[in-house]
Amino acid sequence: MTGLLVTGIGVVAPTGIGVEAHWEAMLRGEPAIRPIEGFDPTSYGISLAGQVRDFDVDEHVATQLKVQTDRWTWMSLAAATLAAADARYEQPEDVYATSVFLASGSGGNEFSQHEIQGLWAKGPRSVGAYQSIAWFYAASTGQISIRDGYKGPSGVVVSEGAGGLDSIGWARRVARRGTPAVLVGGTEAGLCPYALLCQATSGRLSTATRPEEAYLPFDRRANGHVVGEGGAILLLEEPGAARARGAEKVWGEVAGYGATHDAHHHEDPAPDATQYARAIRLALADARVSPDEVDLVVADGAGTPELDALELQAIGAVFGDRRTPVPVTAPSSWTGRLMAGGSALAVATALLAARDGIVPGTAFLEQPIEAPGVDLVRDTRVQDVSTVVVLARGAGGFNSALVLRRTPGEART
CATH class of the missing domain: 3.40.47.10 (Thiolase/Chalcone synthase)
Structure with a gap:
């Protein structure tokens, strides 16, 4: 049986925003691992990370949605828009023809930290109603589904680093049951003090202070990994449905x-x-x-x-x-x-x-x-x-x- 086709890709990553920006940075050999910005990580013993720069949330997310959501969801919303635009995909008349099945590892860290700080400093009344949904690991799936009107069977996979691939595995199940298009993948934003502390407890983060010495897979000098944020969302389509709507681009097949x-x-x-x-x-x-x-x-x-x-x-x-x-x-x-x-x-x-x-x-x-x-x-x-x-x-x-x-x-x- 022919596998699902990848017809759209949206990237929001330390290497760039947009699939071609990411690829050009990779081919230039430009490391996106740099000193952490936004807070002082000295007390954590960690100094480097892969941060998404030049991400203007107001270009990608409506103001009323921005205040309800965390940075990781902002990136997912942006990547989903980029993936649909790359595929020239428009919501079909059947609102149940598109699903959203993303992966998540840590949820809304930055939003939660802000609310927790408010709780301890000012009391319960300082905690907003959106805390209950912004931290939730299914928030990005839900917000994309609501914003874009994708009402097909949707969900979230929580298997940490394997989640991006596992979301594609679930998409194949959804497609076999009759949904012709599925958004998959995911983003993360685990670079705030609370999230960094959680990850540092694993003992697997590099304490190196120079990018060229920090994250060295398969090297004899390997000393741990570096945390990064962002990710990618891809649009997968059943081949017949892609042909029927006149899809002009096919990146490849999930075999x-x-x-x-x-x-x-x-x-x-x-x-x-x-x-x-x-x-x-x-x-x-x-x-x-x-x-x-x-x-x-x-x-x-x-x-x-x-x-x-x-x-x-x-x-x-x-x-x-x-x-x-x-x-x-x-x-x-x-x-x-x-x-x-x-x-x-x-x-x-x-x-x-x-x-x-x-x-x-x-x-x-x-x-x-x-x-x-x-x-x-x-x-x-x-x-x-x-x-x-x-x-x-x-x-x-x-x-x-x-x-x-x-x-x-x-x-x-």
Whole structure:
């Protein structure tokens, strides 16, 4: 069965606003990891993050909606608008023909912090009514659905970093039940004191003060990851429905999906990569694609020695018997880890790589760890990319894999 088609992409990320701005920054090799702005993070021992700059909420969100929502929802609203515009998608007469199924990891952090500060400083009457909805992890899904009139079956996936891929898995279920178009992906905005503290307790954040030393997936110097904000929202359509409305652009096809759980410990990773490798195999089997047919793997890239080793173990277990080593890159190294928004942005990046035949390298990968059967991409390279596997992991043991296929006629030279 033909998979869902990606017909629109909206990006709000540290690398830029809009899909082409993001891609141009990636190809220029411009790290978007910089000193944290907006508050002093010194007491947290963390100094760097991937922040979305030049995001003017008033350009994307109506004033009455702005005061009801958090920054992460502002970004989702903007990305949803950009995705629909990219696809030239207009709400059909059937309001139930479009669904919104996004991912979320942490909800409305900044809005909640403001209300909590008001509670402790001034008392209960200082807390506004919108607190009850602005923090909620389903807020972005709900607000997009309400604003744009998308009344198809909708929901939210909460599997942390794997959520962006898992939202696509859920979209396929929704489409099989008769809804022809689904908005997927997600954004995050976890860069306020409260949210940063929550993430710092994991012990996996880099304390480096220089971007070139901070977030180094698959490097011998890896010392943790850097937090980022933003993400991507994509419009997926059933092929027949896309053709019927005259869709002019197709970014690619969702060919396969697989997900597993380590079932080990909510804080410590499983001692081996068995379930991670199984998720990849499930996705390949679903797509009816062999390991030899994969042109590129877009890795999760946790940036800690233990998790990086486990990911390469999983990739090696699946692709190690290929005739040639499989190219592997970690584009999140340029932006920081965006939680649920990161895997959605990785899908957008993979589709851009397939469109242009260009693979972005992993930032500052100077001392790659040993990885038999794996070709770690250090520098941007020109390469034909037809089939891509995107990987993602979520805190707590979530593993997800997605197979994307470039549609015929979309190749570039």
